[in-house]
Amino acid sequence: MKTTLLHIALLLLIGLSSKAQMQPFALQDVKVTGGPFKNAQDVDLKYILALNPNKLLAPYLIDAGLPEKAPRYGNWESSGLDGHIGGHYLSALAMMYASTGNAETKKRLDYMVDQLAQCQAKNGNGYVGGIPQGKVFWERIHKGDIDGSSFGLNNTWVPLYNIHKLFAGLRDAYEYAGNQQAKQVLIGLGDWFVELIKPLSDEQIQQVLRTEHGGINETFADLYILTKDQKYLETAQRISHRAILDPLIDKQDKLTGLHANTQIPKVIGFEKIATLTGKSDWSDAAQYFWQNVSQTRSVAFGGNSVREHFNPTTDFSQLLRSNQGPETCNSFNMLRLSKALFLDKNDVSYLDFYERTMYNHILSSQHPEKGGFVYFTPIRPNHYRVYSQPETSMWCCVGSGIENHTKYGELIYSHSANDLFVNLFIPSTVNWADKKLKLTQQTQFPYQNQSELIIETSRPQELSLNIRYPKWAENLEVLVNGKAQPVTGKPASYVAVNRKWKSGDKVTVRFKTTTRLEQLPDGSNWAAFVNGPIVLAAKTSTADLTGLFADDSRMGHETKGKLYPITNAYALVGDPATYLNRLKPAGNLQFGLDSLMLQPFYEVHDARYQMYFPTFTQAAYDEQKAKLKQQEADVLALEAITVDKVNCGEQQPEVDHQYKGEKSESGYDDEQFWRRTRSYITYQLQNKNRTGKYIIIRALEDIKPETMSFLINEKPAEILSSEGKTIRLRANDNEVITVKIMAQSGTNTARINQIRLLTR
Structure with a gap:
């Protein structure tokens, strides 16, 4: 498939705006060719192929009454969330195939879809799922027997969240890999769900939606795009959670204390529904949510939440203390929301957050050599992260993790009807088939602040090449075939180069970055070093990394090693004007800081680390250290006997x-x-x-x-x-x-x- 089917259908449905509508390239058209993102893609492919499709299919076969071909996985896949990784796996296979053309991923994808189709046929009513005792559970819901909380619906662990993964996986199997059978299974599943909730009142549906349900409203919007059947769009609106949507429409911040990743997929659905219905207030709500989370609730590397929940915007102290820092799933979904808003609004500012989060959270969330995905990324000084293993770990962040590293090509480039946009500086190629034009990007960014863009075209043609001027860039130079071009743009915009391009034309982009200190959003005295979009951190120790690679225990995704006192953290003490002067450049984005060595956070693995540094005047340091020492002693004493x-x-x-x-x-x-x-x-x-x-x-x-x-x-x-x-x-x-x-x-x-x- 040479394009993204759902996106083309969406453009046909809503029409192009008067200004040039931003469009993505299909994953098939963009190839990542080098650097840390190519390595991450390759490592992810090995992890994906280490998983056993038959084990992932087992919950579906069990529920359909068909014989298993292999026992199901343990961990979350056999303790109530059975089948959720299977849905993610479909998405990961489809996107990895689109990105790389790997034949084994396509073979596995087609096999899994066929097996799911057999389960659906056996069930006989369009349903297919891996939820334990699913038929009994769904019948209770159909009859209006509803007892729900934030994660338990009739004492079943997030069943709508679970089945949403299958909806999304089937959609992706069709969208990215062209599997027609997946489309038919998806429509059958959608029809079953429409009938399931038909007897329920709006009040009962909102009661069901109190329990985490992923982005199931988005997938019904996708079904409408695929079929143009109005019932799916009506269902998408009906299963949108008003308790979240209404305050966002009114620009009211009621997010503190809410389970963070429960909310983000709902908002992606609000935005997609808005593009289909013209509900501008829903799109405004999505923008308000994005602005709130990305600018007031996110730390330097783009992640958000503590112990999976939104902390107060005025107090990040819990985040500094906890070993359960931002959850990777949150950033997975914030990138999806950022992409949707960027394409809808043609606003380059969404890319600044997208880039920051992709480099610093997503890229760092996979072990670059051994593979394995991170659930929590603490900012607690001198703490560490835990990595999954294929046979033991079936957490939600493994599901989103196997997807994360398949699609790095999705926004490196975009285009309008006539113009090409370079959004990210990553070694890659893009083939624009409609224009018979290929662009190759050669860069070692972020280690060198330069990128070269080389044009290949079947014939000379005039178009505008638009190069992103990042918000973090101190300046920007653009040269065409060695000749400097006027740069009239400003940071967080595009610099347009309009000319008749011919094969061999070379564009050189140069920019300057500096290292700066960024405080936490609450304005407290904790700050991180950031160079351009790259967050820097220091390895502090390799001691007591208990559970570094997770076992199959229920809480294997959480660190078990000792919590080192926060008072032991390296502090920046003295005149704030001198803090940055203490950095001693050591090459390749490495900087000496006394006994520490700062480097890109995505390079820091198998170690404890420090990303955030407390800043003090000397007098404040002496006073605060004594106070914190007693508080920390009390906390650690209680944990020691727990x-x-x-x-x-x-x-x-x-x-x-x-x-x-x-x-x-x-x-x-x-x-x-x-x-x-x-x-x-x-x-x-x-x-x-x-x-x-x-x-x-x-x-x-x-x-x-x-x-x-x-x-x-x-x-x-x-x-x-x-x-x-x-x-x-x-x-x-x-x-x-x-x-x-x-x-x-x-x-x-x-x-x-x-x-x-x-x-x-």
Whole structure:
């Protein structure tokens, strides 16, 4: 396929605007030819081929009642999110095939689609999915039996999020690889879903949408583009989450405390629906969300969130302390939103964030030699990251990870009807078939601030070559065949070179970058060194990298190594005007900083690192260090005696601890998460080596034992003390301890914030 089918259909449906409409090139038309992105693509291909399609298909075959060809994978693929990686795998195979032409990826893709078609035929109603007991679950929803929370719908782990991955995978199999069978399976699945929700009221649908559901509204917009059947566009609007959309339309920031990656795909859907319906307020809402997240909630490398949730814009301290920094899935989806807005608005400023995030978060999220994907990227000083392995790790960030490195060619170039745009400085080629023109880009950026663009054309032809003038560039020079051209543009715009081009014409682009300090968005005294778009960091230690390559445990994606005191972090102390002068250039974007060596963050692997540096005057440093030292000592002392803990109301910790409950709700108040119930809630704590002796339950208001009861492994718990917002229970010596909290007389319990299992 020589073009992107869905995008062409979209342009036909909405028509071209009066100004030149920005269009992407198909992945088939752009080849990445060298540098770190080509390496990342090659390493990702090996990881993709190390996965077993039959294992990924197993959940679908099981649910359809067909024999398995291999046992399913473990980890998240056999603990409730069964089948979600299979959907991502379809997308990754399709885009890798489009980007590289690798025959094995196409063979696997066609095989998997055929197997899914067989599952769909066996089910007989258009449905295909890997969700455990899926038929029973969906029948309950069809009948309006709905009990949902942020991640659990009828005590099933994010089922709509799960099936959205299959919708997207089938769409990509058709869009990028031309698989016609995928289109038919996709339409059948879409028709089943339309019938599934037909009996539900709008209120019931919005109740369902309280649970994470990915970008399922976007995929129904895609179905409309493919078929022009109005029912899909109506469904896309009906399954758009109004609790998120309405405040965004009103330009109200109500994001703090929300699970970050739950929201971003919804907004991608809002933007696509807007382009199809002319709902400008929906598109404005998407722009407001993008501006809010990218400019006030993102750290230097483009990522956002702490423990998967949006932190307050005025306080990034939790992010600095936590070992669960920005989640890679968030940036995966923020890039998709940035791309959509760039193409819709023809606004080059979206590319500044896109480029920053792609270089510093996405590129750094895969091990450059061994492969493996990162879930959390902490900014806590002297901490590290964990990498997945093909046989053990089935996290969401593995699913998005195998996609991330297949599509680096998607926005290096773009075009309008008559003009070519160079958006990113990456070694690559682009073939513009309609113009019979090929452009080759030769560059070693970011290690050298220059790029050469060489034209090949079947005939001399006049067009405008538009070169992005990045926001970070101190200046920009453009030469054509060695002759300097006038540069009238400014940063965050394009410089247009309009002439009759002939084969062999060479354009040289040169720019200057400097290193600068960027503070956290909250204005606190923490800052990162950034050169051009490249975030710099220093390796600080290779000690105690426990779990560097993940095992198959439920929390294998989280670091287990020691938390080093923040007070031990390297600090910039003294006159702020001298901070940058301390850097000693050492070549290849390396800079000495006393005993540290700064380098591009995407080069930092297999080590603890420091990306953010506290800045102080000498007097402030002495005062702050003493204060932080005591705070840090208290935190580390508590962690030292903690065997296991669950932060109630947060998605991943609750999933990891097998949350179950009825008549329960969660929320975020006073910068703390909570969960309460009018019936019961339960969690499983892991009592490693049976060292846990006591359970501490903490709430946001006073715990009144007469209104609540507590069970340990279904037996009444011994209450050792109850004081205000905290209650202390005696644990038993089981390896798995189930804590059950029950409400008395149907009244709400206190808002439970945290449960800890302690050694003393």
